[in-house]
Amino acid sequence: MAKILVIADIRQGVLKGSTAELLSKAKAVGAETAVVAIGSNIESLIPDLANAGSDTQYIADDAGLELFSAGPYASCVVDAARQFDANLVWFSFSESGKATAPRVAAQLDAACATEITDVVLEGDQIEVVRPAIANKVMQRVKVNTDKLVAVVRAGAFEATEGISGTENVVRLSPPASDLKAVIRELISDASGEIDLSDADIVISVGRGAKDQAGVDLVKELANDLKAGFGSSRAMVDGGFMAHNKQVGQTGKIVAPSLYMAIGISGAIQHLAGMTGSKVILAVNKDPEAPIFNVADYGIVGDLFEVVPILREEIKKIRN
Amino acid sequence: MKILTTVKKVVDVELNMHVEDGAIVEDGLQYVINAWDENAVEASVQLKENNGAETTLVSVGGGDNTDMIRKCYAMGIENGIHIEDPALDKADSSVFAKVLQKVYEKGDYDLVITGKQAQDTDSGQTGIMLAEYLGVPCVSNVIIIEVTDEQHIKVSRLGDAGTEIVELELPAVVTVTDSINEPRLPQMRGIMMAKKKKIQAMDLAALGTSYNEVGGAGLKSEVVEFMASETRKAGQKFEGDAAEITAQVVNLLANEAKVL
Ligand SMILES: Cc1cc2nc3c(=O)[nH]c(=O)nc-3n(C[C@H](O)[C@H](O)[C@H](O)COP(=O)(O)OP(=O)(O)OC[C@H]3O[C@@H](n4cnc5c(N)ncnc54)[C@H](O)[C@@H]3O)c2cc1C
Ligand SMILES: Nc1ncnc2c1ncn2[C@@H]1O[C@H](COP(=O)(O)O)[C@@H](O)[C@H]1O
Numbered sequence: 023m024a025k026i027l028v029i030a031d032i033r034q035g036v037l038k039g040s041t042a043e044l045l046s047k048a049k050a051v052g053a054e055t056a057v058v059a060i061g062s063n064i065e066s067l068i069p070d071l072a073n074a075g076s077d078t079q080y081i082a083d084d085a086g087l088e089l090f091s092a093g094p095y096a097s098c099v100v101d102a103a104r105q106f107d108a109n110l111v112w113f114s115f116s117e118s119g120k121a122t123a124p125r126v127a128a129q130l131d132a133a134c135a136t137e138i139t140d141v142v143l144e145g146d147q148i149e150v151v152r153p154a155i156a157n158k159v160m161q162r163v164k165v166n167t168d169k170l171v172a173v174v175r176a177g178a179f180e181a182t183e184g185i186s187g188t189e190n191v192v193r194l195s196p197p198a199s200d201l202k203a204v205i206r207e208l209i210s211d212a213s214g215e216i217d218l219s220d221a222d223i224v225i226s227v228g229r230g231a232k233d234q235a236g237v238d239l240v241k242e243l244a245n246d247l248k249a250g251f252g253s254s255r256a257m258v259d260g261g262f263m264a265h266n267k268q269v270g271q272t273g274k275i276v277a278p279s280l281y282m283a284i285g286i287s288g289a290i291q292h293l294a295g296m297t298g299s300k301v302i303l304a305v306n307k308d309p310e311a312p313i314f315n316v317a318d319y320g321i322v323g324d325l326f327e328v329v330p331i332l333r334e335e336i337k338k339i340r341n
Numbered sequence: 342m343k344i345l346t347t348v349k350k351v352v353d354v355e356l357n358m359h360v361e362d363g364a365i366v367e368d369g370l371q372y373v374i375n376a377w378d379e380n381a382v383e384a385s386v387q388l389k390e391n392n393g394a395e396t397t398l399v400s401v402g403g404g405d406n407t408d409m410i411r412k413c414y415a416m417g418i419e420n421g422i423h424i425e426d427p428a429l430d431k432a433d434s435s436v437f438a439k440v441l442q443k444v445y446e447k448g449d450y451d452l453v454i455t456g457k458q459a460q461d462t463d464s465g466q467t468g469i470m471l472a473e474y475l476g477v478p479c480v481s482n483v484i485i486i487e488v489t490d491e492q493h494i495k496v497s498r499l500g501d502a503g504t505e506i507v508e509l510e511l512p513a514v515v516t517v518t519d520s521i522n523e524p525r526l527p528q529m530r531g532i533m534m535a536k537k538k539k540i541q542a543m544d545l546a547a548l549g550t551s552y553n554e555v556g557g558a559g560l561k562s563e564v565v566e567f568m569a570s571e572t573r574k575a576g577q578k579f580e581g582d583a584a585e586i587t588a589q590v591v592n593l594l595a596n597e598a599k600v601l
Contacts, residue, residue: 033501033502034502089505090500090501090502090505091507092469092479092480092481093478116501117482117498117499117500117501118500118501120465120481120482121469121480121481121482123466124434124465124466124469124470124473125469125470125472125473125479127435127466127470128435128469128470128473128474129473132561133561133562134434134435134464134466134470134561134562135464135562136463136464136465136466137463149565151568152463153463153570154461154462154463155352155354155358155460155461155463156354156460156463157570158354158358158570159358159360159365159567159568159569159570160567160568160569160570160571161564161566161567161568162564162565162566162567162568163562163563163564163565164562164563164564164565165561165562166559166560166561166562166563167561167562170562200478201510202477202478202509202510202513203478203479203480203507203508203509203510203513204507204508205505205506205507206495206506206507206508207505207506208500208502208503208504208505208506209503209504209506210502210503211502211503223600247601255519255520258520259520265484265499265504265520266499266503271463272457272518272519272520279600280594280598280600280601290354290355297573300598300600301594301598301600302573302576303590303594309578309580314575314578315573315575316572316573316575317575317576317578318573318576318577318598319576319577319579319590319593319594319598320575320576320577320578320579321579321583321586321587321590322578322579322580322586323580323583323586323587324583327583328583328587331583331584331587331588332587332591335587335588335591335592336591336601339591339592339595339601340601
């Protein structure tokens, strides 16, 4: 039986839903599951980790692990993978996962695949599917060894209801800190805002909104709907939106039930981050904008006119 | 400071692409410098201008890379190395990283700057693996590079919780993302000078290695098939009176798509 080790996605002390998604998939392919949790003061997460679908929990809990550092994090994962004798090591889609996976693969002498969307196990043979070339094509990748380290693309797997695991805790000794790459500071992103990767509705604003007033206008719509508020790169470059709000190939990958692209042209790098959404609404004044090629509903119009009406109409329908 | 910048020639992602019988149809494709590597080149040239540095680029594979390398020369890179070998056709990130390791070891570099990912693979592995093989520190997804002293740089990286500021001891590898800078357009003078510059071309043997040694004989994974990606279809597009069509769409979102 294959053994799958999932790296728990913990942000600000909270276990993200993606951990259960990966563990559910691991169980669905008939694997034995374990999870490795890395951080500081994470003991209280152990029941959640088991409930998410793991049968063994490797815990690396140390004050030195409070801030992400790829070297020590990789050491913890390698330690757990060796103890568990994992065939597959899966990271959730995150910047820390993307930074750590290739290190772990190099250290375990394993194959490495990022952004996988599916996995097929047949006997000892591992195959994965992943997008490439800015999502223009998909690749089927055959793994020639018995070990694969992978980053799973956001939204690729679903959590199964009623899945559970058993509590069986193994404590890892804290890794040495990386003396050659020392974290000096973390400038935290604004907290309290809805995380784009969790939101059921995401509304993104693009260059069509022009300036801060336009951004604020669209933000009000997001507030009404308690939606995640994202952006194209143009508005991040323009200084109107924070880096962590960028949706796209170099930003967040989102797959909400409703995605609204407001004043966004639909460049391929933006599409790479949002075409997994269930339903897409686009508002753009240019009827030829490429965003309309992927939108289920398209409103051709001036966003400064359309957004206030959208707010009114949604309020009406929700009452 | 000696900087090595890695540059890959990749398929132009802006053009249409078709898949037939498990392979990408080559007809009509064009090849360009990987966008993130253009950011890496710009970052290197800025370090040269602001702090004084010697800049070298290396590109592995890709066939005739002359135009791409000349473009980087025109942007301000001083030396160019092209490693070409027919054996490299199936190479993956790990093999490229091992080839780059050989190049690095010949050159006494202080800093390697790679792109965050190559647009053809979208892997984001090569730079990080190179650092592992070299046993030097690495920070990925970097948006600012500052030189602190002869032995150190300070970088800012976009992480999950915010911007992480990391001090790195040299030699080191950093991978850069597109927010780090706006690559300059080569100027006429640079383009003219670039034409006269040499490109150091060699195969694996000349580099002092072999396909086996860089792991090519035992590829850990290989792409066995390309498939067309699921494309979304254009849905309903509404034009006309803003109030009317917006009300109509809200109604559809609520009652047809059931997402409101
Ligand atoms: C390596 C690389 C990585 C990248 N990564 C990303 C990424 O992760 N995410 C990302 O988003 N981009 C990314 N980009 C940039 C991308 O190519 C586009 O430049 C960017 O997405 C454009 O943003 P935009 O759609 O807001 O702006 P534009 O392309 O300028 O589009 C603005 C749109 O607004 C419309 N408009 C104007 N006024 C109005 C109005 N009053 N009402 C309604 N509509 C209006 C226009 O018709 C137009 O379609 C990347 C690029 C590169 C090279
Ligand atoms: N064949 C190559 N030649 C030069 N640089 C490369 C090559 N392959 C990868 N790189 C560098 O490594 C980065 C990441 O590539 P990848 O791991 O394929 O996503 C690229 O942006 C390049 O800077």
